[in-house]
Each structure stands twice: as C-alpha cells, then as structure tokens.
Amino acid sequence: MTINLLPDLDLTEAIKQWQRERPKAELKNLIGERLTKRLAQQWLAFSGESKSVGQYSSKEIAAISARFHQWRIIPSGTGGYRLAEVTKGGVDTDALSSKTFEAKQVKGLYFIGEVVDVTGWLGGYNFQWAWASGHCAGGFV
Ligand SMILES: Cc1cc2nc3c(=O)[nH]c(=O)nc-3n(C[C@H](O)[C@H](O)[C@H](O)COP(=O)(O)OP(=O)(O)OC[C@H]3O[C@@H](n4cnc5c(N)ncnc54)[C@H](O)[C@@H]3O)c2cc1C
Known part of the structure; x- marks a missing residue:
C-alpha cells in the first residue's frame, strides 16, 4: 500500500x-x-x-x-480465517435463477446469502445480500 x-x-x-x-x-x-x-x-x-x-x-x-x-507499507499477512468476515467463492450465480435463486438443474433447491459466489465490501453489503436474496427466494418457495 x-x-x-x-x-x-x-x-x-x-x-x-x-x-x-x-x-x-x-x-x-x-x-x-x-x-x-x-x-x-x-x-x-x-x-x-x-x-x-x-x-x-x-x-x-x-x-x-x-x-x-x-x-x-507491505502488510505482513491477513488475520486468517479466525478473523475473516466474508467468504469468496461459493455456488456459481450462473447455476441459479436470478429471480428465484432456485438451482437451474435441481427443482426445489435454493441457495442464498453467503453460500453463493457473491462477495461484498465490508460495511453491511453482505448482510444486505443475505437478507435480500433470502427474502426474494422465500417469496417464491
Ligand atoms: C466476524 C464477522 C463479522 C461480520 N461483519 C459483517 C458486517 O459488519 N456487515 C456485513 O454485511 N456482513 C458481515 N459479516 C458477513 C455476514 O455475517 C454474512 O455474510 C451473513 O451472515 C451471511 O448470512 P447467511 O444467512 O447467508 O449465512 P450464515 O449467517 O452463515 O448462516 C448460515 C447458518 O446455517 C447454519 N448451518 C450450517 N450448517 C448447517 C447444517 N448442516 N444444518 C443446519 N444448519 C446449518 C449455521 O450455523 C448458520 O447459522 C460478518 C461475518 C463475520 C464472520
């Protein structure tokens, strides 16, 4: 930096x-x-x-x-998994319906929030994503 x-x-x-x-x-x-x-x-x-x-x-x-x-400044490292606040990676968004979050290949299977390959900056975006995607999927189940 x-x-x-x-x-x-x-x-x-x-x-x-x-x-x-x-x-x-x-x-x-x-x-x-x-x-x-x-x-x-x-x-x-x-x-x-x-x-x-x-x-x-x-x-x-x-x-x-x-x-x-x-x-x-060269950071000496990260705080590691113990201090991690969000996970990169997860279920590929292409495999999900962008409207219902249902898996395209498995009817009745939904993925929302942290488990999906969506990563926000710190500051509330990950909660927002978890709640909004959950609300959305919940409306279709
Ligand atoms: C220390 C920390 C600080 C954070 N701070 C912020 C922040 O300030 N702002 C922000 O936007 N985001 C923050 N995040 C990220 C945010 O908490 C997550 O993105 C969000 O909680 C994801 O919600 P979720 O419901 O998808 O998953 P989770 O909240 O992880 O919920 C998954 C639930 O499933 C349960 N579970 C797991 N396996 C099983 C099983 N086999 N059977 C039954 N239940 C199971 C778990 O116990 C858990 O309760 C923070 C994360 C951490 C770790």
Missing part, C-alpha cells in the same frame, strides 16, 4: 518556497502546520536531525518528499 500523507501539497515545491521565504524556520514546524506536529516530527526523525528548512539539500528534499507522499 502506498499512502500519501500530504495529498493536497507538492512538498518538494513547498519546501523550496519555504527555503526562499522562511529559511530559518524548522522544517518539522512548517510541515507541522499541514499535519499533526508529532507526526511531522516523527517522519522527519527518520531522515536525521531536525534542521532549519534552509539547510536541506535538493537530494534531502526529494527523499523527505517521497517519505511523506509515498509511505509504503
């Missing part, structure tokens, strides 16, 4: 502007005006000691800018 901590700012350009207009100000305070101070301070701590903005070289500015605009 790549996270842009300052999506509304071109940090390289901003630092160059600060170098012209406020060269004695500390960079952490200037960035702290756009982010929380503690986060700005912590992020800059990775690049060494805190300095006034006028003291940063172009190479340092590029590295700092990349750190704020392209914070890269």
Whole structure:
C-alpha cells in the first residue's frame, strides 16, 4: 500500500518556497502546520536531525518528499480465517435463477446469502445480500 500523507501539497515545491521565504524556520514546524506536529516530527526523525528548512539539500528534499507522499507499507499477512468476515467463492450465480435463486438443474433447491459466489465490501453489503436474496427466494418457495 502506498499512502500519501500530504495529498493536497507538492512538498518538494513547498519546501523550496519555504527555503526562499522562511529559511530559518524548522522544517518539522512548517510541515507541522499541514499535519499533526508529532507526526511531522516523527517522519522527519527518520531522515536525521531536525534542521532549519534552509539547510536541506535538493537530494534531502526529494527523499523527505517521497517519505511523506509515498509511505509504503507491505502488510505482513491477513488475520486468517479466525478473523475473516466474508467468504469468496461459493455456488456459481450462473447455476441459479436470478429471480428465484432456485438451482437451474435441481427443482426445489435454493441457495442464498453467503453460500453463493457473491462477495461484498465490508460495511453491511453482505448482510444486505443475505437478507435480500433470502427474502426474494422465500417469496417464491
Ligand atoms: C466476524 C464477522 C463479522 C461480520 N461483519 C459483517 C458486517 O459488519 N456487515 C456485513 O454485511 N456482513 C458481515 N459479516 C458477513 C455476514 O455475517 C454474512 O455474510 C451473513 O451472515 C451471511 O448470512 P447467511 O444467512 O447467508 O449465512 P450464515 O449467517 O452463515 O448462516 C448460515 C447458518 O446455517 C447454519 N448451518 C450450517 N450448517 C448447517 C447444517 N448442516 N444444518 C443446519 N444448519 C446449518 C449455521 O450455523 C448458520 O447459522 C460478518 C461475518 C463475520 C464472520
């Protein structure tokens, strides 16, 4: 995952502007005006000691800018089945009637909800699918 901590700012350009207009100000305070101070301070701590903005070289500015605009995170894994909230896969939707949820090949056999190959984002879509498909199939049984 790549996270842009300052999506509304071109940090390289901003630092160059600060170098012209406020060269004695500390960079952490200037960035702290756009982010929380503690986060700005912590992020800059990775690049060494805190300095006034006028003291940063172009190479340092590029590295700092990349750190704020392209914070890269590689997830170490998922929480596994124990924490899983929805299952991908299931009964093929092509094998079911889209009106009644009855299996096309087996009369009187219905599949709804989680067991069907329909997967929603987290946020209620899976409940909605389970209830709506159940309601629909129930109306035809
Ligand atoms: C931890 C967790 C959090 C979730 N949070 C959300 C959320 O916030 N929003 C959202 O939309 N979805 C959420 N979901 C997904 C959602 O719960 C499911 O998509 C939904 O409950 C599916 O409903 P269902 O009726 O199809 O299946 P289920 O709710 O799984 O119901 C199947 C039922 O069949 C029973 N059963 C199984 N085998 C047999 C058998 N042989 N004989 C008799 N009974 C049997 C089971 O005991 C179960 O009660 C979450 C799921 C989990 C696990």
